[in-house]
């Protein structure tokens with residue numbers, strides 16, 4: 001109880017000033033040829049991107065944030081380059097304040113008997129506490145791993161779920177991570193709900209025949225910073241690189257050791273997609289690396305939870321070609337997407353399944369490509385739905401998103417079991 005109250009007070013006290021840094025910032029939807037949209041990636045804050053609805057194949061649509069000064073600079077550029085743009089909101093700070101009030105109201109009415117409910121967001125301490133509680137409640141199924149410290153010294157905890165303590169090496173393993181990108185808050189509830197569904201036996205086959213490694217809060221430093229200081233923070237909070245005083249933090253999903261350093265756009269510490277001084281420079285990313293490597297030969301499926309965009313993206317993201325098992329990657333992706341689409345809200349667009357570079361744009365150093373390169377057959381970046389603004393998710397949608405995502409990931413688990421039988 002005590003931490004919850006403290007946290008509520010903290011939120012209530014800070015609500016007025018916290019979002020001032022986005023006062024007058026504008027949200028625009030822009031669209032154009034994919035090479036043009038992707039060339040903006042290092043210089044503009046792209047909140048989400050997706051293939052354009054009406055498309056002569058390679059058209060992308062993106063939601064971006066512009067400060068008033070950036071607006072003066074970029075709108076003429078869009079005009080000159082025949083890109084479309086449309087104002088979505090003329091004050092981002094108001095949207096963030098509204099989100100925060102909604103979260104506070106959700107917390108006040110939340111069922112206080114349990115540390116976590118599915119209608120509010122929680123800080124990293126509460127998430128780790130929940131993980132410990134699950135471990136205590138299901139000691140025969142759950143092992144809590146204290147995997148190591150974040151850059152700022154927070155203990156990163158994750159769970160291994162197994163009916164055979166990971167000793168039956170004939171079982172396939174599935175690895176899931178969440179919150180590598182700090183601002184993508186809704187990814188953690190999806191991972192936590194997955195844990196809950198598994199341990200409570202919602203699908204006995206998935207529990208008994210598969211070993212699970214689930215990392216619900218990969219980047220607690222960045223996450224806390226996005227709660228307390230800057231809602232749109234995406235990176236870690238490390239300061240081990242040159243230029244860190246001015247621009248701390250690394251994009252965790254560019255920090256994996258796969259074609260690292262091959263894209264100039266990721267070399268600038270101040271870019272939102274900064275890859276870091278070296279591959280695996282981030283302690284948070286080494287936690288994921290080590291979890292993946294721990295049972296590599298029998299790991300069949302890896303999913304990194306991100307948001308937003310309703311997509312399953314697979315390798316290779318650095319050059320746009322398909323791995324040798326491209327067909328299986330596509331089929332498994334379609335199976336998961338179809339399971340989700342069956343239970344999605346009517347207003348949500350169907351999931352897109354495809355090669356990351358062909359659907360969106362080129363990337364290097366991603367977890368999806370690295371996990372495929374070390375031999376895991378099925379690896380995906382899963383972009384959850386955004387609803388409303390496609391960059392923050394009102395807490396009223398959490399239940400829908402965790403339920404439909406569970407349906408999709410469970411389907412992925414069954415695909416893996418068929419693969420092994």
Ligand SMILES: *[C@@H]1O[C@H](CO)[C@@H](O)[C@H](O)[C@H]1NC(C)=O
Pocket residue numbers: 111112113
């Ligand atoms: C909390 O737990 C108590 C005792 O078990 C129960 O009487 C009460 O109804 C619960 N409250 C809610 C909101 O579930």
Ligand SMILES: *[C@@H]1O[C@H](CO)[C@@H](O)[C@H](O)[C@H]1NC(C)=O
Pocket residue numbers: 316319320321
């Ligand atoms: C794309 O990358 C993969 C993985 O590194 C490699 O096997 C393949 O040959 C590359 N394809 C092209 C056209 O460069």
